Amino acid sequence: MSPKTLYDKIWDAHVAHQAEDGTCLLYIDRHLVHEVTSPQAFEGLRMAGRKVRAPEKTIAVPDHNVPTTEGREDPAQMTEESRIQVQALDKNARDFGIHYYPVSDIRQGIVHIVGPEQGWTLPGMTVVCGDSHTATHGAFGALAHGIGTSEVEHVLATQTLIQKKSKNMKVEITGKLNPGVTAKDITLAVIGKTGTAGGTGYVIEYCGEAIRDLSMEGRMTVCNMAIEGGARAGLIAPDQKTFDYVQGRPHAPKGAQWEAALNWWQTLYSDDDAHWDKVVTIKGEDIAPVVTWGTSPEDVLPITATVPNPEDFTGGKVEAARRSIEYMGLTPGQKLSDIAIDTVFIGSCTNGRIEDLRAAAAILKGKKIKDGIRAMVVPGSGLVRAQAEEEGIADIFKEAGFEWRLAGCSMCLAMNPDQLAPGERCAATSNRNFEGRQGRGGRTHLLSPAMAAAAAITGKLTDVRELM
Amino acid sequence: MDKFEKLQGIAAPMPLINIDTDMIIPKVFLKTIKRSGLGVNLFDEMRYNADGSENPDFVLNKPQYRDAEILVAGDNFGCGSSREHAPWAIKDFGIKCVISTSFADIFFNNCFKNGILPIVLPQEQVDTLMKDAEKGANARMTVDLEAQEITTSDGETIPFEVDAFKKHCLLNGLDDIGLTMEKAAAIDTFESQSAQSRPWV
Incomplete structure (x- = not known):
């Protein structure tokens, strides 16, 4: 047999049909669903009189729109449009009989944190969601990626995707x-x-x-x-770390099935x-502790560096860098560690897990955030939040001056009330520093949870190694 | 789905690289449960000032480009989120074809599901088309999907590649789900075999 990559192996195990031109129908083992990219897909099913082919493999949770403040079960906390989307998901989950974690459930959280936490995500699976950060589940050796709403409808109806191999x-x-x-x-x-x-x-x-x-x-x-x-x-x-993480989770295989699964997983x-x-x-x-200076995630530099000069780049990047630096309100040559911030956001599907909160708390312990800084922690799920409270991490954040929020996507994409004001500068553990991502005119610097904690203490982008 | 066969229209130049999905349609407009009506908010933060007035410098606000049906864009167009609201907004505005040196993967796929043709060309040819688009409303390009050819306003023809299956679906306006449903037997077979080999799934 010809040698294969991990991707080849997972791909081959999921091809349900292959056309002569190489176009495949790839079988999908897990379909995760949230409220923003699914309403039109369910509507499409209704219009065509179609059912969800495999409701037992379909898991829904509201995360993008949900407020992260106490008392959020009260619909008045949401704008009417957000409420309509969350209520649509409630109804679609009920009508089509799919697994559902409503806002009132402690297991609710960001879909990419809930999936692994509940044992839905397993090695060797294909996992999709109408969300680009589905890539997260790849950490388990699962082939996981984002899809558009038309493809969400396609997976709901057929449990497959039309794909060509990458x-x-x-x-x-x-x-x-x-x-x-x-x-x-x-x-x-x-x-x-x-x-x-x-x-x-x-x-x-x-x-x-x-x-x-x-x-x-x-x-x-x-x-x-x-x-x-x-x-x-x-x-x-x-x-072994993967298997240890998975074993015992609510939807992980058990007994003889666990042994059979493990046998296959060990070949992956x-x-x-x-x-x-x-x-x-x-x-x-x-690799040094890094931050982003611009409005693309590729605009990465060590914290010890300075804001680049657009002329240092070539091609289209010259104009893109000039636009970024102007949008970000920075000056070429300025030290990154001199950039003062207004806000700190710790959370998101990138860095909203327990280890992330522990890393930030280790820096914050016994310290206070700088006067005037707005700082919030948004745990990735209700269970992460509960664990952090049990470990005393929540107290460290609160005593330092952080707001301790309920689970959701929050200020990573600012679809809920957690947003930056125009010109407001944020040290964020999230994944995108695009123009307007965290609120129109908002300025985002991406960094690690420990670096975010350091920035909260000093009020500027800071080399965390100075506080360790 | 609408068919895409041959398009003759005004091309608007957007040379900026890495135009992301948040630029194409900011998240405040994702709170809809419909596919339609997003065109007015296409490129919202670049197209409108904070007070809601139009930014006259933005390309699609210029008189010669208001009816553009083709976009010639910088590298890596559509990077970022999986939101299909991005192609929905582009389509609703009236743009049916986007040309660039590269597209983000999910955006690229989403275009085909909505009757939009994304065309990848080498830098040199995108530069040629960008210059043509910069001429304004008198420069009407022709995009012929069947022949896989773009014709500039000067009559220069540029061939392009497109996946044969995707081309077939666009030319005929085919619905993917209907096509896949025809292969239901293959899916049934896969599912029953998989229930034996991977019962834990």
Whole structure:
């Protein structure tokens, strides 16, 4: 048998039909659904008189629109449009008989945190959602990617997607990371190197000692931003850490089925002599704590660097960098560590898991945030929130001056009331620094949870290593 | 789905690279449960000032481009979120074809589901078309999907590649779900085999 990559193996195990031109019907094992990209898909099913083909493999949770303040079960907390979307999901979940975690359920949270937490996401699966950050689930060695609403409807109706295979790209992070450097710094550093279109047409497999050393939470952070590098999906081969994380979760297999699953999962790795269409290698020790300075996730630099000059770039990037620097209100040559911030946001499907909150709390313990800074923590799920409260982390945040919120996507994309005002500058653990992403005119600097905590204390972008 | 066969129309130039889905349709307009009506908010934050008035410098607000049906764009158009609201807004505005050196994967697929033709060309040819688009309303390009050819206002023809299956669906306005339903037997077979080999799924 010819050697295969992990992606090849998962792909081959899910082809339900292949046409002569290579177009495949790929079978989908898990379909995650949220309120923003699904209403038109369910409406399409109703119009055509179609059912959901596999409701038992379909899981819905509202996350994008939901308020994160206490008492949010009161519909008056939402704008009418948000309320209509959440109520539409309530109704669609009920009418079509799919699994559902409403806002009142402690298991509710960001769809990409809920899936793994509940054991819906398993190695070797195909996982899709009408959300680009579905890439997160690749941390389990699952082929996971975002789809548009027409494709959501297609999966609901047929449990398949019409697909052509992507190319294989290997991103290897060798050796150890230095203190203060986290999974977020890895994933941003990769995008800084490859660019936001560097992964277009590829599925990335992340490997190497630094990736192996990451926890499952850290691996989810890395895969989450594969889409920001343009890749269809990010993957990490499952190992003992993966199996330990999965075992015992509510929807993980049990007993004999667990053993059978484990037997297959242990074959899910790229063969030594597998073919790669593109390889990127970065030394772990070369990665520093990083921040973004511009309005594209590829605008990444170590915190010790300065704002670049647009003339340092070539081609279309010169004009893009000029526009970014103007939008961000920065000056070429300015030290990144001199940039004063107004707001700190810790949360999102990138960095809203327990390990992220622990990392931020370790920096904040016994300290206060700088006067005048607005700082909020939005745990990724109700269960992450409960665990953080049990571990005393919530108290550390509250005593430092952070707002302790309920679970949701919140200020990552600002569809709920958590938004930046025009010109407001935010240190954010989320995934996109696009113009207007966190609110019209808002300015976003992406960084790790520990770096966000450091920024909250000093009131400016800060090298977390100075506070360790 | 609307068919796409041959289009002759005004092309608008947008040379900025990395035009993301938040620029194409900001999230405040994602709170709809419909597919229609988003065209008025296409490129909202670039197209309108904070007070809601039009930004006269934005390309689609210029008299010669208000009826544009083709967009010639910088690299990596449509990067970011999976929101199909982006192609819905583009289509609702009246744009049926986008030309760039590269597109983000999900956006690219979403276009085909909505009767929009995204065309990938090398930099040099995008530069040629960008210059043509910059001439304004008198420069009408022709995009012929059947022949896989773009003709500039000067009569220069540029061939382009397109996936044969996607071309077939666009030319005939075919609904993907209907096509897949015809292969229901294959899905049934896969599902029953999978229930044996991977019963935990």
